[in-house]
Amino acid sequence: MARIAQALLRRLGGMAIVLALVVTVVFIIVRVTPGDPAAVMLGSDATPEDIAQLRTRMGLDAPLIMQYGQFVMGILQGDLGQSIFLNQPVTTALAARAEPTFFLTLFSILIAVTIALPVGILSAVKRGTIFDQIVVTLTMVAASVPSFWLGLMLIQIFAVGQGWFPASGYGGPGTPFLDRLHHLILPAVALGVVNSALITRFTRASMLDVLGDDYVRTARAKGAGEGRVILKHALKNAMIPIITVIGLSVAMLVAGAVVTETVFGLPGIGNLVVSAVLRRDYPVIQGALLVVAAIYVLINFIVDMLYILVDPRVRL
Amino acid sequence: MNTMAAVSMPFASGLRRLLGNRAMLCGAIILVIVVLAAILAPWVAPYAPNKLSIVNKLKPPSMINLFGTDEFGRDIFSRAIFAGRISLLVSLGVVAISTVLGVILGVAAGYFRSLDAPISRLLDAMMSFPDILLAIALVAALGPSLTTVILALGITYAPRLGRIVRGSTLVLRELPYIEAAVAMGLPTWRILTRHVLLNLASPILVQSTFVFASAMLAEASLSFLGVGVSTDMPTWGTMLASGREYMNNAPWLMVFPGLAIVFSVLSLQLLGDGLRDLVDPRLAKES
Amino acid sequence: MTDTATTSRPVLSVENLTTSFKTKDGWNAVIRNISLHVHAGETVAIVGESGSGKSVTALSTMRLLPAGRSRTEGRILLDGKDLLAATEAEMRSVRGGSVGMIFQEPMTSLNPVFTIGNQIAEALVLHRSLSWKEAEAETVRLMERVRIPAAKARLHEYPHKFSGGMRQRVVIAMALACRPKLLIADEPTTALDVTIQAEILHLLRELQREENMGVLFITHDMGVVAEIADRTVVMFRGDMIETGPTGQIFASPEAIYTKSLLASIPRLGTMGAASAPKRFPEVDASTGNAVDGREMSPVAQTASPILKVANLSVRFDLPHGRVHAVEDVSFDLHPGETLSLVGESGCGKSTTGRAIIRLISPTAGTIVIGGQDVTKAGTRELRTMRRMSQIIFQDPFASLNPRITVGSAIAEPILAHGLMGRRDAKTWVAELLEQVGLPAKMADRHPHEFSGGQRQRISIARALALNPKFIIADEAVSALDVTIKAQVSNLLLDLQEKHGLAYLFISHDMAVVERMSHRVAVMFLGEIVEIGPRAAIFDNPQHSYTRRLISAVPVPDPVRRGLRPEPLTEEIKSPVRPFEYVPPKRSYREVSPGHFVQVTTS
Secondary structure, three states: OHHHHHHHHHHHHHHHHHHHHHHHHHHHHHHOOOOOHHHHHHOOOOOHHHHHHHHHHHOOOOOHHHHHHHHHHHHHOOOOOEOOOOOOEHHHHHHHOHHHHHHHHHHHHHHHHHHHHHHHHHHHHOOOOHHHHHHHHHHHHHOOOOHHHHHHHHHHHHHHHOOOOOOOOOOOOOOOHHHHHHHHHHHHHHHHHHHHHHHHHHHHHHHHHHHOOHHHHHHHHOOOOHHHHHHHHHHHHHHHHHHHHHHHHHHHHHHHHHHHHHHHOOOOHHHHHHHHHHHOOHHHHHHHHHHHHHHHHHHHHHHHHHHHHHOHHHHO | OHHHHHHOOOHHHHHHHHHHOHHHHHHHHHHHHHHHHHHOHHHHOOOOOOOOOHHHOOOOOOOOOOOOEOOOOOEHHHHHHHHHHHHHHHHHHHHHHHHHHHHHHHHHHHHOHHHHHHHHHHHHHHHOOOHHHHHHHHHHHHOOOHHHHHHHHHHHHHHHHHHHHHHHHHHHHOOHHHHHHHHOOOOHHHHHHHHHHHHHHHHHHHHHHHHHHHHHHHHHHHHHHOOOOOOOOOOHHHHHHHHHHHOOOOOHHHHHHHHHHHHHHHHHHHHHHHHHHHHOHHHHOOO | OOOOHHHOOOOEEEEEEEEEEEEOOEEEEEEEEEEEEEOOOOEEEEEOOOOOOHHHHHHHHOOOOOOOOEEEEEEEEEOOEEHHHOOHHHHHHHEOOOEEEEOOOOOOOOOOOOOHHHHHHHHHHHHHOOOHHHHHHHHHHHHHHOOOOOHHHHOOOOHHHOOHHHHHHHHHHHHHOOOOOEEEEEOOOOOOOHHHHHHHHHHHHHHHHHHOOEEEEEEOOHHHHHHHOOEEEEEEOOEEEEEEEHHHHHHOOOOHHHHHHHHHOOOOOOOOOOOOOEOOOEEOOOOOOEEOOOEOOOOOOOOOOOEEEEEEEEEEEEOOEEEEEEEEEEEEEOOOOEEEEEOOOOOOHHHHHHHHOOOOOOOEEEEEEOOEEOOOOOHHHHHHHOOOEEEEOOOOOOOOOOOOOHHHHHHHHHHHOOOOOHHHHHHHHHHHHHHOOOOHHHHHOOHHHOOHHHHHHHHHHHHHOOOOOEEEEEOOOOOOOHHHHHHHHHHHHHHHHHHOOEEEEEEOOHHHHHHHOOEEEEEEOOEEEEEEEHHHHHHOOOOHHHHHHHHOOOOOOHHHOOOOOOOOOOOOOOOEEOOOOOOOOOOEEEEEOOEEEEOOOO
């Protein structure tokens, strides 16, 4: 137990360092803007007074080190700054748009994993058969399709063509929850299918790797049936790397969500970021980057913790 | 042992296996076609990419306009060919930048113990940003242009290569021939170039191919969102973005640029997969 | 031992077994017409070098080869029932039920994510339809039978907490769970240290006697064969070369291959009155006859050692403790002599070697090379030092950069130190290649074009390039097949005589060490427990560990079987200690001139 606590502490420490670096990277990214960000944000017809005022509001007049200090202090107090165009705190803007992004990510990861695990395992077990070859080919193709394009095609076929699903939006403010979910089905499928390709390929490779291991031979020599060999002995070992890839693909899903939300007109964080970029709303970009990266770091931490559950060797 | 056996494979038998691997051959052929079409665009494309012809707007595919025309009557086929130029140029630039950065960081972290922790944490932090999001933020900060898109995506993908290179370097560093080189008193730079880098060439090549594919997808996404290369030349992403409005009546506006992306990316994936099989026979026998 | 059993019907009869693998060019037979019988209570050994098909024979017998890509013909009768005609379900009840199997790699043959108890109990649940609860009680009993200490407490531990020897006991417990009639053991002790091997062999023999099992034992080690087998089958490249009672095979081998195999094995106690090292016997491949090697010429005594190691310690920290890999090690190495560092895995012998040439940094102590203290040497002094010392590693396949021709690999150190121009270097490379017995024209080839033995010769040539004063040979011949091992060892001896080289010969193989050494140092848990002239160590070992190490070496002579004392069953302690641990100061007693033994304090 003490060792598990120790391992936990070590990873928490690592996470803190990475988070500190993330904060710094975000700070730097927004400051590498050539020229005056305030001037860029206000456009060409802004008066010098307006620009000066915005500079003060954004704290751009202080020396860099002071700005960094303020930035860090703000984050520690849960203050990510003020959106210039939305005229509201960045945290409020992000919170208001969290729901669709959260459910979109959740559904697409569920779709991806539900497809990927059984197909990947079966493909590894039936390696070299027609089924396996079809899986290998399909995953290769699916991994080459941009998810936004797949989304557009799905809209064309199932929303415009068949009218089964809404083509865009998330319903108005008073829309019932189930109706909002209905809006999410097509985007979640678009994202989920593309990502299932990655996880399927990885599951297959990981299973093949494990099926060649000595302890699988031991299990067979013990007289265990194929089902037992695959589902008990091989799968639990194969899951160790697969968990990592699922964790990683959550990050990829968030990236995919940025584009997919735009395609489906979902009022999520991705949509917010894209419009912020087009309007040069730096505080929003900065805040969104931070939050998303922090979530990713957190997911990685959870994956590490799952490792401890699955793999006794990590408990050292 | 496996990597060693792989690395020592002579070139001739590599060539034989390239021809033996149908999927990889397929990928190589598609890629050659895409690259040639892009380079020779002015001679291959039947029309200039921006030639307007309002009378011919939104024409479906025909013998005159193979892929149809867009809302300004421009030839989709010609535009798709020219768009390949931007896509390939950006992706090549991205591969170059991310490879150079990734190899430097990865080798440094993998070979010098004292640099490992700081560099690895930095790579971890960079990898915490989803690729498109980081690229978008960088483009927003630097302003949309060809160079910034290349730079942004290059920085975004460098950590991926960095991690792979670090991992391989860690393995290499423990190998007897590297230790023997240290024991013989070879200068460090010589060990790094002749013994480490030379043996990293294959994994780097494989990974670069996959970065190439990712960069193509990312570039298309960026231009689709309107934060990509700002140019009057078409890109596959901008073609899709502007075609969206007419999607219901003119689906060919969406289909052909999309397929162009799919085929280009697919060719790279096939190539990368095949290369990896060549480099690592242990994986090869599995697919 | 089991003469009565041979009259009854055999437990296992293999008749005309031929197994083929599918390749691009069709079916390729890897073993041909193998026939053998194992009776109850009898041990039959299949012996052969790598690639002889001995493991394929074992796997074919249990139908454990992948179905689509392999094909097995002939008859395999288990208690009269043909296994090749059995259904897969019937095979499952055979595997782990009436036939138990043990494999070579104890470190990987247990599933890392399940507890030991779970894995042993699984066999019981599968075959004896016990509930998991009943199975657990039976599991404890089985673990006690294979002499796992504190069985009950260790039931819920995972494999990574067990040493290699203990893991192999777990595998044995698993194989014996259902009281099989036949045990197939595929190189079960090859990956283990020699003292652990002795214990496992002893355990297997005891269990066999108690259960009256038939045992099919696959090995490459003639010493092990002599130790345990009643009858022996010799295999070579997929064919059965010779079969018969073990005593007869050792006393009067008929096949030339068997003869040369037996002649090449390094044996303990063949040094006679020699005081210097002795070359290995030269075997005539066409007749299998051997002539014993000559004794090397004596070394002129010199006053100053080329290498002087004093109080060397190497420690490194883990999250949960400190590894005392090398602790207070001191010795001298004189020009022209071979000092062997022997001991089992984890004893610190390799770490000592690597610390001396500063591949890792020593924690404490001094290293003096050629009269110069290099312990704290900076980059420049280190480079000068590196011209005096070289190292040869165990793995011939990883010792050479696969991308560089062997010629330029050998020339590299000379060019890097600026000792010669390119043209001279080329001549020098040609000369070095000839010295190690390879044609000079091979310089343009890449490593993958060479065999393991040839690669090891190339590594030696590369080590010689800088004209070093001493060479650290870290298990340099351990990975080679028996005949090649003798040849490369002879090469090392010849080069030593010619150039007056000193060797620090790191090895776990006592029989090779006896031939190669002038002096021997025995290491245990990071410390030297005994050091002295070779004859003193082998003929008059003082420390209990030295005695154990020597007595555990299997003797390739069935007549002398069982002369060894009962081996200890305790597990070797770990060099990992708490951070606050301070190693005790050791003292040594001089037994005879130059022969020192550690005084046991506790």
